[in-house]
Amino acid sequence: MSQNSVLEFSYKKRTLKFTFDAGTSRGVLRERDVYWIKAYNPKTGIFGWGEAAPLIGLSIDFRSDFEQILNGYLERISEIVWPADEVEVLNLIQDLIPNDLPSIRFGVEMVVLDSINGGVRKYMENDLFEHSKEIPINGLIWMGSEDFMLKQIKEKLGQGFTCIKMKIGAIDFQQELKLLGFIRERFDASEITLRVDANGAFSPDDALSKLEQLAKFDLHSIEQPIMTGQISEMSKLCENTPVAIALDEELIGSKDKAQLLDEINPQYIILKPTLVGGIFQTRQWIAEAESRNIGWWMTSALESNIGLNAIAQLTSSFHPKIPQGLGTGQLYHNNLRSPLDISGGKLRYRQELGWENPF
Template identity: 60%
Template structure:
């Protein structure tokens, strides 16, 4: 039987400032609030575990005006508990104590406890990314904006050595978006550059097939969430008839009947965002169910700071995945936490020679 300890939970808020207006089909982001969760044993204060709760505007089930109040109340309750120092026990206890409706909070608490359990080194479990500095291939993300801004980003990502580009579409004129994708395809074949697009539910069931057909002519690898989430029947029909593979994203948020969703829709891929899905345990369950059904998957950050990005990178690495993940968001902010995370030649690396900035 492993030891049980009483732990103290607290948090620090930071408002991250975007380096540019980050355009999505749901609007433009300029700032982003994140909450860094701190865990320590008052009798052994030098070991600190850090996690991150970062509800995403208009998307997270726990993006709400009273989130900070709920966070404070939840952490006060968790500080009354005794914790058995064993990985599965910690995760199962978090699952029982933190509501499924508070996914980013659950993920932040999981993160902080596993970091504490592993000695407060920002390592959560065994994984080649942290343990062996094994880099993870990632996609280069092209944000929405006017044509010249998007073209500038495309050139920059290609020059930086990315061989997988993901472009957000659905905000500017569709013809212009096709032209920008065509700009890449004229220069690089699908063997040289993998092209993904993310519509964030911007297309309607009436016009989506025509748009998918035109995108398919550009050898697109996959499209994320072509129509709004929630209509499983329409999405199933789309996945059955689509000329290019479909990846579910927003469709997974807030869903507890995972098997039912996958069996009903039968998608080609799913996108996993632990902050929106409820953390390590929930994400692992989605992966298990997807792999049983031969459904592809990859992991994506939800604009967390480097604390959350590090945790998601380690989770992806623990599955030894070879396909590009969506983990390139660390340079988005002026005031992100300095960290060992580095992006070079289309991959994210953990450079242990670089120290972590103290969140406090």
């Protein structure tokens, strides 16, 4: 889209089916709905792709009338003359789509930027797409029985992952410590980086004692040890913790990034563009965090490969050094075939694989 253009928008709903029961401390996921967005440029014949993927239990725009709202906004923005500049597009979308519709914002950012860049599934300048530069990622261990979790751990280690992230908080805590011990008995912290994600499962009363027990396993970090909204309790934890704390759900729906980071002062933040409002908002979070020497990494929120592609390219544009949470493309029976490929604990974009057409 070398000049300003009007785009014609449409969407398609897809129900993605998990290859297993994906356990979290908030319950088990077996399927989830995503909405693939298409933008057609009648002047050039170019098609852009995007994805709005609100996640049950987390997205502030997960609601029963989501589809009607999405359709209404796509009709509205079909009248917009879109600029050909990335910064102008992102600024315009902030004005067009409100803060309480973060997944729609992200989907529209994707589909318009893809159109601007020629409909080749490129959203911005980045080394993943343009130079096939690998992104290190963590291997994710889902909750379940002790045997199921141990099986996953062995598989991830066998696949060459050097960073393992284990979801905790659903089974007996002592069993979870035993699983971490299984890894540490075989690999020290210089060989395998260990992260855990509590999804708010600990209470403020017992969180510190649990963190002290977890610290024995030389963990890199723990995500969201207590539930969101307990600002003073989380601040105290971050100040006294023996394990670095990463805020995750705490960021969702936050209206003042600077205030939240100043009040809690975490060691890390986790960025999920679908949940925090897309590319523009994610970049703002990173700027605020880096100005305070707070670390960060990017994580997908169980999108299909369309959304994962945009998140991975956004991640790549920051030249990440530490493992990112971008290994979710293999979770579904019916994900869209794509050039995204994982081997040896790294995500690659292999142009030769091509895209399956979702429309």
